[in-house]
Amino acid sequence: MKISLKVNGKKYTREVETNKNLLHFIREDLGLTGTKEGCGAGECGACTIIMNGKTVNSCLILAVEANGCEIETIEGEAKNGKLSKLQKAFHENHAVQCGFCTPGMILSARALLEKNAKPTVEQIKEAIEGNFCRCTGYQQIIEAVQDASGQLKKKEGLKRA
Amino acid sequence: MLDNLNKKSLKYVGKATRRIDAVEKITGQALYAGDLEFAGMLHGKILRSPHARAKIKKIDVSKARCLEGVHAVLTGHDLDYRVGLYLVDKYILARDTVRHFGEAVAAVAAETPAIARKAIELIEVEYEVQTPFLDPKNVFDKKAPLVHPELGSYDYVQAVFTPIPGTNIANHTKLRKGDVEKGFKDSDLIIEREYTNPNVQHVPMETHIAIGKWDIGDRITIHTSAQSPFTVRNLFAHAFKIPHSNIRVFIPYVGGGFGGKAGIHLEPLCCCLSKAAGGRPVKIQATREEEFSLLPCRSGLVYQIKTGVKKNGKIVAQKMTMFWDAGAYADYAVNVTRASGFSASGPYEIENAWVDAYTVYTNKPFGTAYRGFGHVEFSWGMERHMNYIAQKLNIDPLKFRLINALKPGSKTMTGEEVVENTGNVSKCMQAVAESINYGRLTAEEKAREKKTGRKIGKSVVALQKAPAMPPFTGTVMILKLNEDGSVTASHSLTDYGMGTYTSLAQIIAEVLRWPIERIRIPIETDTDRDPYDWQTVASKGLLLSGNAAILAARDLLDKCYDVAAQALRAQKCDLDHDAEAVFVRHHAAHRVTYQQMAVGYAYPNGNAICGPIVGVGRYIAQGLTNLNKENGQGNPALDWTYGAHGLTVEVDEKTGEYKIIKVASAYDVGCVINEASVRGQAIGGMIQGLGTAMCEGYLYNGKGQLLNPSFTDNKIPTSLDIPEEIDCIAIETPQIDGPFGARGVGEHSMIAVCGALGNAIEEAVGANLTHMPIRQEDVWKALQKKGRKASEKVISAVVTEEKTRRGRKPGKKAIEAPVVKAKRGRKPGTKKAEKPAEIKVEKPKRG
Amino acid sequence: MLQEFSYLAPTTLKDLYALLKKNAGTAVILAGGTDLLVEMHNNWISPKLLVDIKKIPQLNDMSFDRKNGLSIGATTVCIDLINNSDVKKYYPLLADAAGRIGSHQLRNRATIGGNLCTASPCADMGCSLLALGAEVELASADGIRVIPLKDYFTGPKKTQIKKHEVLQKIIVPFESANAKFGMRKLKRIKGHDIALISVAMARTEKFLRVGVGSCAPTPVVTAPLPANAKPEKVKEAVMKVVSPIDDVRASRDYRLFMTGEFVDSIYAEIFNGGSK
Ligand SMILES: Cc1cc2nc3c(=O)[nH]c(=O)nc-3n(C[C@H](O)[C@H](O)[C@H](O)COP(=O)(O)OP(=O)(O)OC[C@H]3O[C@@H](n4cnc5c(N)ncnc54)[C@H](O)[C@@H]3O)c2cc1C
Ligand code: FES
Numbered sequence A: 001m002k003i004s005l006k007v008n009g010k011k012y013t014r015e016v017e018t019n020k021n022l023l024h025f026i027r028e029d030l031g032l033t034g035t036k037e038g039c040g041a042g043e044c045g046a047c048t049i050i051m052n053g054k055t056v057n058s059c060l061i062l063a064v065e066a067n068g069c070e071i072e073t074i075e076g077e078a079k080n081g082k083l084s085k086l087q088k089a090f091h092e093n094h095a096v097q098c099g100f101c102t103p104g105m106i107l108s109a110r111a112l113l114e115k116n117a118k119p120t121v122e123q124i125k126e127a128i129e130g131n132f133c134r135c136t137g138y139q140q141i142i143e144a145v146q147d148a149s150g151q152l153k154k155k156e157g158l159k160r161a
Numbered sequence B: 001m002l003d004n005l006n007k008k009s010l011k012y013v014g015k016a017t018r019r020i021d022a023v024e025k026i027t028g029q030a031l032y033a034g035d036l037e038f039a040g041m042l043h044g045k046i047l048r049s050p051h052a053r054a055k056i057k058k059i060d061v062s063k064a065r066c067l068e069g070v071h072a073v074l075t076g077h078d079l080d081y082r083v084g085l086y087l088v089d090k091y092i093l094a095r096d097t098v099r100h101f102g103e104a105v106a107a108v109a110a111e112t113p114a115i116a117r118k119a120i121e122l123i124e125v126e127y128e129v130q131t132p133f134l135d136p137k138n139v140f141d142k143k144a145p146l147v148h149p150e151l152g153s154y155d156y157v158q159a160v161f162t163p164i165p166g167t168n169i170a171n172h173t174k175l176r177k178g179d180v181e182k183g184f185k186d187s188d189l190i191i192e193r194e195y196t197n198p199n200v201q202h203v204p205m206e207t208h209i210a211i212g213k214w215d216i217g218d219r220i221t222i223h224t225s226a227q228s229p230f231t232v233r234n235l236f237a238h239a240f241k242i243p244h245s246n247i248r249v250f251i252p253y254v255g256g257g258f259g260g261k262a263g264i265h266l267e268p269l270c271c272c273l274s275k276a277a278g279g280r281p282v283k284i285q286a287t288r289e290e291e292f293s294l295l296p297c298r299s300g301l302v303y304q305i306k307t308g309v310k311k312n313g314k315i316v317a318q319k320m321t322m323f324w325d326a327g328a329y330a331d332y333a334v335n336v337t338r339a340s341g342f343s344a345s346g347p348y349e350i351e352n353a354w355v356d357a358y359t360v361y362t363n364k365p366f367g368t369a370y371r372g373f374g375h376v377e378f379s380w381g382m383e384r385h386m387n388y389i390a391q392k393l394n395i396d397p398l399k400f401r402l403i404n405a406l407k408p409g410s411k412t413m414t415g416e417e418v419v420e421n422t423g424n425v426s427k428c429m430q431a432v433a434e435s436i437n438y439g440r441l442t443a444e445e446k447a448r449e450k451k452t453g454r455k456i457g458k459s460v461v462a463l464q465k466a467p468a469m470p471p472f473t474g475t476v477m478i479l480k481l482n483e484d485g486s487v488t489a490s491h492s493l494t495d496y497g498m499g500t501y502t503s504l505a506q507i508i509a510e511v512l513r514w515p516i517e518r519i520r521i522p523i524e525t526d527t528d529r530d531p532y533d534w535q536t537v538a539s540k541g542l543l544l545s546g547n548a549a550i551l552a553a554r555d556l557l558d559k560c561y562d563v564a565a566q567a568l569r570a571q572k573c574d575l576d577h578d579a580e581a582v583f584v585r586h587h588a589a590h591r592v593t594y595q596q597m598a599v600g601y602a603y604p605n606g607n608a609i610c611g612p613i614v615g616v617g618r619y620i621a622q623g624l625t626n627l628n629k630e631n632g633q634g635n636p637a638l639d640w641t642y643g644a645h646g647l648t649v650e651v652d653e654k655t656g657e658y659k660i661i662k663v664a665s666a667y668d669v670g671c672v673i674n675e676a677s678v679r680g681q682a683i684g685g686m687i688q689g690l691g692t693a694m695c696e697g698y699l700y701n702g703k704g705q706l707l708n709p710s711f712t713d714n715k716i717p718t719s720l721d722i723p724e725e726i727d728c729i730a731i732e733t734p735q736i737d738g739p740f741g742a743r744g745v746g747e748h749s750m751i752a753v754c755g756a757l758g759n760a761i762e763e764a765v766g767a768n769l770t771h772m773p774i775r776q777e778d779v780w781k782a783l784q785k786k787g788r789k790a791s792e793k794v795i796s797a798v799v800t801e802e803k804t805r806r807g808r809k810p811g812k813k814a815i816e817a818p819v820v821k822a823k824r825g826r827k828p829g830t831k832k833a834e835k836p837a838e839i840k841v842e843k844p845k846r847g
Numbered sequence C: 001m002l003q004e005f006s007y008l009a010p011t012t013l014k015d016l017y018a019l020l021k022k023n024a025g026t027a028v029i030l031a032g033g034t035d036l037l038v039e040m041h042n043n044w045i046s047p048k049l050l051v052d053i054k055k056i057p058q059l060n061d062m063s064f065d066r067k068n069g070l071s072i073g074a075t076t077v078c079i080d081l082i083n084n085s086d087v088k089k090y091y092p093l094l095a096d097a098a099g100r101i102g103s104h105q106l107r108n109r110a111t112i113g114g115n116l117c118t119a120s121p122c123a124d125m126g127c128s129l130l131a132l133g134a135e136v137e138l139a140s141a142d143g144i145r146v147i148p149l150k151d152y153f154t155g156p157k158k159t160q161i162k163k164h165e166v167l168q169k170i171i172v173p174f175e176s177a178n179a180k181f182g183m184r185k186l187k188r189i190k191g192h193d194i195a196l197i198s199v200a201m202a203r204t205e206k207f208l209r210v211g212v213g214s215c216a217p218t219p220v221v222t223a224p225l226p227a228n229a230k231p232e233k234v235k236e237a238v239m240k241v242v243s244p245i246d247d248v249r250a251s252r253d254y255r256l257f258m259t260g261e262f263v264d265s266i267y268a269e270i271f272n273g274g275s276k
């Protein structure tokens, strides 16, 4: 089936099999491999993208369903070669370890900040609930989102005894 | 390597330097194995066994072979190769017998994943289902079916392991220190109990994935998501009897490992499929479901501990019996058994110790290394046990731990002497106790109890771990000076998330006194291009590779000085250097820049000297020994990292629901190299430990079939599951042979968290838990039992005086009646009731 | 990569009805796909034809009036239900229930119709809609029929929907508007998880009803009880309709115990605290 869609502001028209999910379409047909697969079953959020303004798990959407949609992936987050504020905050706050959850995590955080410029810690936790991270224990990610929203008062540190 | 320890003068070491691999990860540009494509690449899929134990009577692959787009179909009979880390026991595909649910029985390679999937569906297998062997505690049952009847014919590392042919014992590790029987005789109280843990999955967010290419002429190229490139190469070479130099293993970015990618897994199968497909590369990406059953997990453990103590709280004797539920293949489990055997007491001094640790084959998915390497599992039992003993002795559990903690002058269970610089576990415990206001409720907490109607409990636990590695573990770092005066490192430790590379860059920059921006450590490793490293496991990376980095940086400088000495006609002792150049100390303007010498120094007339510069640093663990197989004595530990957790929990006494209010963790890391990375490891591991404690674990039916091989029923912690407050504390008792005094902390954060949770819950509401994970329902069940006063008399036989501890809430702390056997009240149909704590509390017979 | 299938996305109800009639037995409706694609991923089902109903505007409608109550188009996604002002005002229980489904990513995609058509005992919309006395409208080329939700579920993953029918909308009667309510969901972790049990209670001037999920082969509901039924009576009525089992998620005993607990605590909340 032929589909047309916009990804990170760029238009693509492609012939695609009906049984290919959007995640694989983005990764394989468009070559945007920043979006990851952690389960293929809607649980882990590694495949999170923003579709028509909302975060979705791209593993649970057929590519053909995205015909006519506007999609944003992690590759669209840095503009003109410059890291976004959120990306910088992830960098500054060590919110990344293996990095496999990171693309999805950043998109969930971005969707939150677009709706709510000053989220509370509880709201941040709630917003990234659908993005598993096995490495960081979430804390430094939460701090990064606080930082990106100008709310991290003092840098949380390691105490020395 | 502790020289140069004026900490104030350090520019990079100890700071929260940003990760050197973050930009590519936050932009989605980092390439993981699943992102790699090769010309002609085929996709592999695997047919898995639905049975735990069965004979394969017939496999018919003819239909799959005929399917258009299929290039290779393999079954066990095509592959007469065994693979194994320490005990060579595993066929690449099951031959004749399947030994666990999810085991690979056939595989195909096809042009697309869809065709491969279809081909798999066309394979017909006829099984003769057999009774599986599932309970490791039945290991001495003579009638039990044998998982590996051929055990006696397997190759294994004889200096270290002891398999027992004709049984399901893949290894028996023994440790004997002092005289336990005498110790028990001298004890005032003997307390025995059993603790259990299920299999647990690592759950790296990136599943296992490998791409193999086996060329005609036996040149092999493997791209894989693995932790240890040289181990993959070595095991591959041994299994297929192919020269090491023919095999190239390349590791791109890795999306988490936690031990699950330490050994060799999908790689041989990918390569065999490739060979069968005429050399086209074959990619296999495990699904999440395969991750749970085809790929390894963490071994389960049944841990029986019998402890003899004095009334004053001193442990005098301890007998520890471990039944490690290894699953169908030995993999790392035999070494987990060994390493946890010599550490099984936790960070406490046991004068008279006796350990029997058995690696038991069962018909379950097999266990491998998992962050903590056995210590997470046994610390659950040990730390629960410590509290249990303290209760019986009427001593505060923290005080009891401090009495028995290892300190300078103590001897570990293997007879190694603890010295000042080994580290300070007591300080760790005190730091976390202070952080959580241990021993009392703050006004705020009291108000909270009042408001919520829930009970708050606190606990402090301690932990220790040394790297589990061969005594001859070594590594090497090469620093290559680039034309612009930057350096590129070449080595084979992998960084699958921990941040070690950033720490290494800091160390190199510190030693060179160059800006860190000029230090490049590529994330990918390649056995054809990079020098050897044993494995990236065991929390040994920073120590060994850090030392190699220091030596390499020094060597690089030394070579630069050589060039400068010639170029400037100076003696080396008159030279000094800064970030740009080597110069004559008393004529700083006489200098040769690194740029000038990088690829060979050239005089104005064109004459040149020296050639391109590299610095090499080699480091190998010092003074370690194999352990004596009869008594476990020897020196196994590169370093011991000690730590402690303090945990505050709030529990609903009626429903068992609980919420973790705070976790404070402290580790004696020797020296903090990267503050943010230490904190990242501390928190990440602690939460992973909480996952193990709260909700993770395999569930089987009676046939050994896994009931929860997905995230639907195998939950891991989400952002909403973390404690309200987290505190991380570093203690810095320098490790004399550690880089800048540092020691590893990658695994430690995960250890003993379960015990902390169990103890805090018990403290809050008296729920007596001996099995983890602790689901809300388990707390409820334990509370139901608490109502029944089954064995009050057993207790009173040993505990004579009963005082309220710590002066808090008299009555609340009354010793909970352990249940010897639940005699009544358990409703029929309660499926898997929590094991009745088989508690034997004995009055020692006085001789 | 999933199994091969054809994909059609009709844009009118008429086309949909015709398609379903023609392909009854082979066509499977695709709404948000959060259940369907998981089942296909797991190889539990392999449909030959997927009929995407999201391009049909009528199915995505929500309306409210004082006569007919609330009508929820089948493809309304959770997040739209949660944000709908009539829902917030008159049927906050529904927003509460929809807010408990999965994660943000899920709620942005999962439809209310899909939740009822999967007919899993643990579907979160089930117990809440039951408590509110909802009805469902099933339509096909043969016509439209409206049945009470309590009769709609016939077993685990089984409903009264015929092979050529579509669930078109869900109707929540006006008499349930402004009901005082409470809901509880028992999970294994604090993060997203399916219900080990869920309990929703709604109380209007005239009646009180309790819907329970994961505690029987289908979501179940009590008969309407008097608005000021005593707590023991409410519990008794609930215990009559539940019949939980032991499974990997929880034991029967614990399910029973927690159902009772939840009923007690919601009751107390409703009678003492108003609707939250
Ligand atoms: C990770 C994860 C977490 C989840 N958590 C929850 C949870 O917490 N609570 C919960 O209740 N559910 C949960 N679910 C299940 C699922 O998201 C919901 O049931 C959702 O509402 C299904 O809607 P859908 O639109 O995605 O349905 P689809 O997957 O599109 O369809 C589901 C089924 O209904 C049929 N169908 C759909 N619409 C119609 C219609 N209008 N007429 C006839 N048949 C139709 C389809 O053919 C299919 O059989 C979860 C799912 C996942 C993957
Ligand atoms: S890959 Fe889509 S949610 Fe896990």
Ligand code: FES
Pocket: A095, A096, A097, A098, A099, A100, A101, A102, A132, A133, A134, A135, A136, B205, B255, B256, B497
């Ligand atoms: S950083 Fe590894 S999963 Fe989040």
